[in-house]
Amino acid sequence: EDKVVQSPLSLVVHEGDTVTLNCSYEVTNFRSLLWYKQEKKAPTFLFMLTSSGIEKKSGRLSSILDKKELFSILNITATQTGDSAVYLCATSMEYGNKLVFGAGTILRVKS
């Protein structure tokens, strides 16, 4: 059975801290890994990763994929209260049109 596991389930940090969110996966015919941010409404797309070792970066957020060890991390530096959200990781497979989602990490940034 395809599985995506995120850790930690939740964390609380102070503004300015750096956080690392983890996503491990066991899926057949892996194609890509996606990160989404969800702030009380619909998830919004952050990154898509297909190749190992290539960092994707957007402002203070960055992500990298390790296809050998089957995991990805999402880093957020200099966190702000606006980063408070649920961060979702999902994988897509070579065959089929589905995404498999992890349970998410709830991040709360305190001022």
Added chain:
Amino acid sequence: NAGVTQTPKFQVLKTGQSMTLQCAQDMNHNSMYWYRQDPGMGLRLIYYSASEGTTDKGEVPNGYNVSRLNKREFSLRLESAAPSQTSVYFCASRVLAVQETQYFGPGTRLLVL
């Protein structure tokens, strides 16, 4: 461009009642999806439609039916609602083939008493 729209935003049902959740997208996407989101469980796929005229079961299809009315619209029906179907429902769409990103609607919050 409205993207993905869902109606209603919020609904309260009694056990045994039926209802249809509506979803429409104006991005000319081929594939559409229905998910439910429960606390601590992420997004679970209920049904999806890879293209107009096709539908397939996802991870948690029991108690639901879907209709891909045309390329734009994909509805989710609860024939006899149960309290276990209390959840937030998201519709999503994406272009087929290489583009992986799914675009999500704003969600429908459903409470079944």
